[in-house]
Amino acid sequence: MQGVDHLADERNKADFDVGVMKIVWAGSRHAYELSHRFSHLVANDPVFRKDNRPLLSRKELFKASLRKAFHAWKLIKQLRLNGHPSSLWEMFVPAIKAQGSEEQLQQWLPLMNKMKIIGCYAQTELGHGSNVRGLETTATFDPKTDEFVLNSPKLTSTKWWPGGLGKIATHALAHARLIIDDKDYGVHAQVTREGKYVPSEVPRQLSYSTMVYVRQKIVFDASIALSRAVCIATRYSAVRRQFGSQNGSPETQVIDYKTQQARLFPLLASAYAIRFVSEWLKSFYTDLLERLEVNDFCTLPEAHACTAGLKSITTSVAADGIEECRKLCGGHGYLTSSGLPELFSVYIPACTYEGDNVVMLLQIDLGSLVGNLSCLLCQLMENLTQVARHLMKAISHLNSENKPIGTTAYLCRAEQLMQYHSDVLRAEDWLKPNVVVEAFEARAAKMSMACAQNLSKFNNPDDGFQELSPDLVEAAIAHCQLIVVSKFIDKLQQDIPGKGVKQQLQVLCSIYALFLLHKHVGDFLSTGCITPEQGSLANEQLRSLYTQVRPDAVSLVDAFDYTDHFLSSVLGRYDGNVYPKLYEEDICCGYVGGKGSYKHVGDSKIEETKWIEYCQHMDYQNIVLKIGDELFVSKIVCVKD
Amino acid sequence: MQGVDHLADERNKADFDVGVMKIVWAGSRHAYELSHRFSHLVANDPVFRKDNRPLLSRKELFKASLRKAFHAWKLIKQLRLNGHPSSLWEMFVPAIKAQGSEEQLQQWLPLMNKMKIIGCYAQTELGHGSNVRGLETTATFDPKTDEFVLNSPKLTSTKWWPGGLGKIATHALAHARLIIDDKDYGVHAQVTREGKYVPSEVPRQLSYSTMVYVRQKIVFDASIALSRAVCIATRYSAVRRQFGSQNGSPETQVIDYKTQQARLFPLLASAYAIRFVSEWLKSFYTDLLERLEVNDFCTLPEAHACTAGLKSITTSVAADGIEECRKLCGGHGYLTSSGLPELFSVYIPACTYEGDNVVMLLQIDLGSLVGNLSCLLCQLMENLTQVARHLMKAISHLNSENKPIGTTAYLCRAEQLMQYHSDVLRAEDWLKPNVVVEAFEARAAKMSMACAQNLSKFNNPDDGFQELSPDLVEAAIAHCQLIVVSKFIDKLQQDIPGKGVKQQLQVLCSIYALFLLHKHVGDFLSTGCITPEQGSLANEQLRSLYTQVRPDAVSLVDAFDYTDHFLSSVLGRYDGNVYPKLYEEDICCGYVGGKGSYKHVGDSKIEETKWIEYCQHMDYQNIVLKIGDELFVSKIVCVKD
Structure with missing residues (x-):
């Protein structure tokens, strides 16, 4: 970084070891070094330049992205980096890995790894999204030619949404209903040469594990997208000054306004919270794989529900958070050169298409290239409904031997939690981890229990589920927020070295939890978990935490270790030298001057x-x-x- | 509309006179006929075609927009339509009208009206947004040449944000600090030839009235933008089917899912609510003008605060609502051809740049042309802070002769409202207008009074205001929501003819109010306005209202009377024939099929x-x-x- 650092004052204020925080954020020293090396490699490679993007036409943009993807692939091969080109089409490869037979894996994986074929994922049809059973495309076996005849009989059966890959793919993984001798077998694999359907030897559970893998990646990506926006908004809020000048002194930094803090700092805390819950999900997934190896499926349902719910809430928080960061940058946030409009529009599908390892790993901009959107966007509610079903099931098992485990284990204490009333007396009480966790547990348990009770009034459970779905979704959100809060608190139980690092994380954790409490105070009050006075005390504590985190804010976003190239935002420049660059680089908005x-x-x-x-x-x-x-x-x- | 109407079943279900509702929505029969004529004129004129937009480069798009603007201007002249070309640059003209002297008006208005000049508004500087006093550009009077020398001494003083107009304007209205003989007079007008500063003869209040005008237009535009998105999402939700097929029957319409209803119908109700509050604002503005004519300034402070607050909350609701509608359309909502991504990105600044009469009146797409963004985006909080100041002032005057009037009149009953506890016993009680209004009044009053009390603890009121600003903003929001709810209820007191029209509006009004109550239940509970049980009853009533409005939903969006050209959305087509058109028109996303x-x-x-x-x-x-x-x-x- 050359020249003057306009944010030096801010950086000097920090009361913690930023170097150590970078490692905590990355997950490990190794992860930090890898990501640091990658991002600087990309930043310094002219092929990956982004500055001309806003003026390219769609077609030029598409071609430029392909050029970058190809270059990235070559780079990875040359440098033997940890990653492989197939991750460019993350849905194609994991699906084959999970659902393919040994023979199929041997045929296709080498081709994919050498980039001899490019595959896209053709599940969704024009008229059918997430409902796989409703797909209209058929694959009819023709024993004479030993071939399948694929047929999309209607317009609505057109395969849709493989995104940019649909234009360049040499192969597609197409989902279809199997037809043999006029009999419809539904969506299945494997037929003998004689025309006999053979159920797949691959356990169905393994395909669920792919979903778990993909979703935990999405949660991880949410932490990247949100932190990127927060980094831009935080730095710019420290640079920008507005009003408050007295006797010729400089105007007040925008970041010193309480309204700015009350909107920005919860997002900063959320970025860290999502990061840590994704870290936990990753270890959960590793454990799941080990169990599946020995045919232990006991944690699979929880993994399934947990990742579905966390994917839903973290991607929403990230998408809304990016948009909020744009607003926090005022009018300039609307400029293309702020980096925020593109981040938002690229992220919206990114929170749903499955993975984009290389994109994130190499921090390049392939948003226009990949994009298997499926109809997963509308799955937000479906995913939360899945969580709700899992919760209702857990409650129904309370008196059985099959008691709730893992993230639903707290429901075993449902009876006790139903009687819960917070005993907070002073604002500082809200800093105690157990006080916070108990309040979140009680809120989630009471909401779930109320749903279960209301459901029991319906003769037909499906009708009840449909009728009460909005309440069930709210209960599911409460449950998922509890998970994020708990995992942040668990993280703080670990041994974290570095001057002031743990203290900073404690502040962020409290901001995250108390902000959620404030936002959803209606839940906490109507379930009787807290009194209005306790709610005010939480709010009071929250305000004082904002003041506490203020001097460290810029350093807390420095800890993300993002290069200016990755941020691609004039407002978020590391050196804070915003205005000259804004003047030079603004190519999209007219100005007079x-x-x-x-x-x-x-x-x-x-x-x-x-x-x-x-x-x-x-x-x-x-x-x-x-x-x-x-x-x-x-x-x-x-x-x- | 040719061909089969795929939504005919939906339209047959409607239990009210759609024709009359169209007039209610438009405001009057005359307004309806004018807007109907305009929109069909535009829809059938090839110059205004939009279908090729997604593939144009930025420069082509800019030129195409200019061509349309010019054509619109010619059309208006030819047909002697009620409107004038100058409204293309709405900030330039009203500002001259409001702040110009008689002499200036005579010189510039005819040129503007004949389009001999094109003006842009150059207030904002690169480093200075809403803080006009902080502007750095100076205008130094040179008596020798009888000229002003304008100087933007620093990079940060560069005039910024006149948007597309900055590129094509022949003239600019530039704000600068007046310098005469080295004395800095601040931002002012009028200097004699001898170099003597003369305060403007135009009363300062008149410039405020322009602001009131512009803001009420913005509220009106919010109702258009939101209703447009709601129209698309509602029609598509009735066309789209997903899951729920039994024994080969069609799948369930997405609009029949309760989670979809709980997200879509409040937005439908909000569109109507914002429409009616903008109608009220317009009459408030007319009244204000009449008063100003006779130097009666008594309603000006309220008009100022009221429009600032309503602008803030309605533009936020509209922007968030468009994005929510996009999500409600699932994956296809992300397609350019859904019309929603562009509506969102064009609306974001539209909620801040001032007016765009022709754009909305002629319903063409000039989003890329106009765009005086100023730094008004960051004014969201500032505007609400203005409202909060107005509220605190009203409270401080409670015991004086200068008692709160108009929308703050309820504060006169503050003492009584502080004791308020809702007496709702059954869900249906929440349908009574006075029950709802009282609850909203009590919530707003209690929140404002709490702020006033906390403020009084500070020695320096400015410190207190800064420290408590997040709470003050929440109180301001509560106050503004009360206004919208009240004006909707007032509307229902009018004589509204037409079978079932008033009944529909009553349902929408209740949905609007109870949805807000549910969303902000924390406010109502923590202020003790309602009990948790009363909150549940409100929620129960809300659910039953969703069921009630369901059969009328498609007709309620038909009442907006939007042409397919205006919606420019394949998903929102009037005839519901979505899929073939989606297949034909999709030019932006790859597909396999x-x-x-x-x-x-x-x-x-x-x-x-x-x-x-x-x-x-x-x-x-x-x-x-x-x-x-x-x-x-x-x-x-x-x-x-």
Whole structure:
């Protein structure tokens, strides 16, 4: 980083070891070094430049992304980096890995790894999203030719949404209903040459484990997207000044306004919270794989529900958070050069398409290339409904031998939690981890129990589930938020070295939990978990935590270790030197202005019919003003460079 | 509308007179006829076609928008329509009208009206947004030449954000600090030829009235943007089916899912609520103008605070609502052809730049042309803070002669409202207008009073205001929501003819109010306005209202009377014939598919190094699959048309 650091004052204020925090954020020293090396490699490679993107047409953009993808693949091969090109189409490869037979794996994996084939995932049809059983495409076995005849009989059966990959793929993994001798077997694999259907030897559970893998990746990606936006908004909030000047002193930094803090700092805390819950999910997944190896499926249902729910809430928080960060940057946040509009539009599908390892690993911009959106966006509710079903099942098993485990274990204490009333007396009480966790447990348990009770009033459980689905979704959200809060607190039980690092994380953890409590105070009050007074105390504590975290804010986003290239945001520049770069790089919004004084020029007559042509002089750089006898109406003449 | 109406069943279900509702929505029969005529005129004029927009480069798009603007202007002149071209740059003209002297008006208005000049508004500087006093550009009077020398001394003083107009304007309204003989007069007008500063003869209050005008237009525009998105999402939710098929019956319409209803119907109700509050604001503004004519400034402070607050909350609801509608359309909502992504990105600044009369009136797409963003986005909080100041002032005057009036009149009953506890016993009680209004009044009053009390603890009121600003903002929101709810209820006191029209509006009004109550139940509970049981009853009533409004939903969006051209959304088509058009019009997302059966073709060998070139065959239309001995992995070859 050359030149003056406009944020040096901010960095000097930090009361913790940023270097250690970088390692905590990355997950381990090894992960940090790998990611650091990768990101600088990419930042310094001209093939990965991004600055010309806003002016490219869609087709040029598409081609540029392909060029980058190919270059990334070559790089990975050359440098023997830990990663492989197939991760460019993350849905294609894991699905084959999970559902393919040994023979199929041997045929396709080497081709994929050598990039001899490019595959896309063709499940969704124009008229059918997540309901796989409703797919209309059929695969009819023809024993004469030993081939399958694929047929999409109607317009609505058109395979849809493989995204950019659909345009360049050489192969597709197409989902279809199997037909043999006019009999419809549904979506299945494996038929003998004689035309006999043979159920797959691959256990169905393994395909669930792929889903778990993909979803935990999505949670991880949510932490990256959100932290990226938070990094931009935090740095710019420290640079930008507005109002509050007294006797010629500089105006107040925007980050010092309480309303700014109350919106920004919870997002900073959320980025860390999502990061740590994704770390936990990863270890959960590793444990799951080990269990599956020995045919132990006991944690699979929980993994399934847990990842579905966490995917839903973290991707929503990230998407909303990016948009909020854009607003926190004021008008300039709307500029393409702020990096936020593109981050938002690229993230929206990213929170749903499955994985994009290389994209994130190499921190390049392939958003326009990949994009298996499926209809997963509408799965937000479906995923939460899955969690709700899992919760209702757990409650129904309370009196059986098959008691709730893992993240639902607290429901075993449901009876006790139903009687819970917080005993908080002072604001500081809300800093105690067990006080917070108990309140979140009681809220989640009471909401779930109320749903279970209301469900029992319906003769047909399906009707009840449909009727009460909005309440069930709210209970599922409460449960998922409890998980995130608990895992953040668990993280703090670990041994974390480095001056002040653990203290910072404790502050962020409390901000995260108390912000959620404030946002959902209606839940906590209506379930009787807390009193209005206790709610006010939590709010009071929250405000004082904002003041506490303020001096460390810039360093806490530095800890993400993002390069300026990755952020691709003038507002989020590491050195805070925002305005000159904004002036140079703004290529998308018109502006009127000039360096130094305006010069007097002759009058310019413009005929009304000529203005369309006139406007084509778009490449002017300087604007010269004719000053008449008015102060505030001045003539502008565009001059060519 | 030709062909089959796929939504005919939905339209037959409606239990009210849609024709009359169209007039209610438009505000009057005259307004309806005008808007109907305009929108069909535009829809049938080839110059205004939009279908090629997604593939245009930024420069082409800019030129196309100019062409449309110019054509719109000619049309207005030819047809002597009620509107004038100057409204293309709404900030420039009203500002001159409000702040210009008689002489200035005579010089500039005719030129503007004949489009001999094109003006932009150059207030904001690169480093300064809403803080006009902080502007750095100076205008120094030079008595020798009788000219002002404008100087933007620093990079941060560069005039910024006139948007697209900055590129084509012939004139700019530039804000600068007046300097005479080295004395800095701040931002002011009018200097004599001898170099003597003369305060403007235009009363300062008149410039406030422009702001009131502009803001009430923004609230109106919010109702248009939100209703447009709601129209698309509602129609598509009735077309789209997913899951729930039994014994070969069609799948369930998405609109029948309770979770969909709980997210969609409040937005439908909000569109109507915002519409009616904007109607009220318009009459408030007319009244204000009449008062100002006779130097009666008594309603000005309220108008100022009221429009600031309503602008903030309605634009946020609209922006968030558009995004929510996109999610409600599942994956297809992300397609450009859904119309929602562009609506969102164009609306975001639209909720802040001032007006765009022609754009909305003629319903064309000038989003890329106009765009005086200023730094108004970050004014969300500032505006609400203004409201909060107004509320605190009203409370401080409670015991004086200068008692709160208009929308703050309820604060006169503060003492009584502080004792308020809702007496709701049954769910139906929540349908009574006075029950709802009282609860909202009590909540707003209690929140404001609590703020006033906490403020009084600070020695320095400014410190207190800064420290408590997040709470003050929440109180301001509660106050503004009360206004919207009250004005909706007031509307229902009017004589509204037409079968079932008033009944529908009553349902929507209750949905709006009870949805807000549910969303902010924490406020109502913590202020003791309602008990948790009363909150549950409100929720129960809300659910039953969703069921009630369901059969009328499609007709309620038909009442907006939007043409397919205006919606420019395949998903929101009037006839509901979504899929064939989606297939034809999708030009932005890759897809894999084919009409009819896939054909067997020869193997195609693709070398790994060739794939970049290969992908350039982007203009294929058909995809042919080679079927191997696998079911789900099939080779795809792109063939040129």
